Amino acid sequence: MxxxxxxxxxxxxxxxxxxxxxxxxxxxxxxxxxxxxxxxxxxxxxxxxxxxxxxxxxxxxxxxxxxxxxxxxxxxxxxxxxxxxxxxxxxxxxxxxxxxxxxxxxxxxTREELRRNELQAAVDAEIDNLENLRRVLADTDQVLDIGRELARSKPLTVLGLRISVSLAEYFAYAARRIHPDVRVVTRGGSVAYDALLQSRSAGGTWVLAFAMPRHAHETLAALRAARRTGLKVALITDLTLGPLVDEADAVLTAGTGSRLVFDSYAAPGMLAAALLQAMVDADPERTQARLESYEQVADQHNFFL
The missing domain is CATH 1.10.10.10 (Winged helix-like DNA-binding domain superfamily/Winged helix DNA-binding domain)
Structure with missing residues (x-):
């Protein structure tokens, strides 16, 4: 210190x-x-x-x-x-x-000016995070390779605990439109271990995990459990070193906005969307068929305004 x-x-x-x-x-x-x-x-x-x-x-x-x-x-x-x-x-x-x-x-x-400047500074920090991510994505090989592996994993498990639940659910919601079997895990402990065991028994090969700060012990335990079941781990996090990274087979990093009381996730959200795009590119025929089928169901049941 x-x-x-x-x-x-x-x-x-x-x-x-x-x-x-x-x-x-x-x-x-x-x-x-x-x-x-x-x-x-x-x-x-x-x-x-x-x-x-x-x-x-x-x-x-x-x-x-x-x-x-x-x-x-x-x-x-x-x-x-x-x-x-x-x-x-x-x-x-x-x-x-x-x-x-x-x-x-x-x-x-004035207090109002201070508050306004602080909010603007938070946006500026997120812009910096996105600029850093833009430089990372200049080389698309890693994202495309991971997307290809996730597209092949049936089922595909998506893990996000505590504050990372929202990112995991966003990714899983979109991935279900282009992948036949996506399972999301948002609870730790034995519940997560059970879900990971079932996924591996059903033929799954990969789990995509989101780990945003503050990093939880139960996330580390879940990654170790995934490795014990035989699943490979792709990790989206803000870390470049540490025990979470050590448990992953592939790591994609994106900074979080930490200027406000609670973190914001513009760059991790963009990275998740880029990984979804990589899954789309990995199997375009399956993607097209599933998207068309979903649109027919959505029209039939009047899902959207």
Whole structure:
């Protein structure tokens, strides 16, 4: 973990991409920069947001006062400070106070402006994630290869637990239109293991797993269970290293938006859509037949407006 001196140096560093030195940036931007690149829980992001929205006041609050204002415990504030690389809240407050004083000395931003800028910054961060994904997809071989393997797996199991459920269900919903047997697993433990065993017994060869932060122990257990059954694992995650990646046979990465209290998933969603396209390209005749059949059923039963 960085020392307080290292954390302060990081806060004062010149930002990448030719941006001006930290002391020349708006105070709110300097506070946001403290939180960038750190994996914060939703509760910790609430603390971060409060500090951004109330900088000139919050930087001078005691740990007890800050905890009461945010509605969290004092240990939560301490864990938040240590997650940023500080020894505790006093060391973080020491960095925040000069920023607060410069905000008072300059033209103060209204709370509405701070909030608007924070939302815009969240969108900008997602644009960066998509730009990174665009560069990754410049070489399509890996996505096409994985899509081909998933298209061949009958049944195909799609796994997503906790916050990753929504991505797994999106992928499974679309994949069922082009694949004859898609099974989605959204519960961990023995329920997941049972589903994986059944999939392998039915002839399945691959499971596609989504693992977004915060990464759960039960996701790791499910991946290990899949490997024990004989299934291969394709993983979509934000990680490039770690135990989840170690359990996967193929890994596709996409960054998540972490500027707000809860993550956003523009890049992982785009990556999932690209993998669906790869499955389409792997068996275009089956895809066309299944899509036409589905449209006939949808018209017959008046599914859509």
């Amino acid at each position: 960085p020392t307080d001196q290292q954390a302060r140096a990081q806060a004062a560093a010149i930002t990448p991409g030719g941006d001006p030195p930290e002391h020349e940036r708006a105070p709110a931007d300097r506070v946001r920069a403290l939180f960038d690149g750190h994996s914060l829980s939703p509760g910790q992001r609430r603390i971060a947001q409060y500090l951004i929205d109330h900088l000139t006041e919050a930087a001078f609050l005691s740990i007890t006062e800050l905890a009461e204002r945010v509605g969290v415990s004092q240990p939560s504030v301490t864990r938040f400070a240590t997650a940023l690389g500080f020894s505790g809240y006093p060391a973080l407050r020491e960095v925040l106070q000069p920023m607060a004083l410069s905000a008072v000395a300059g033209t103060p931003e």
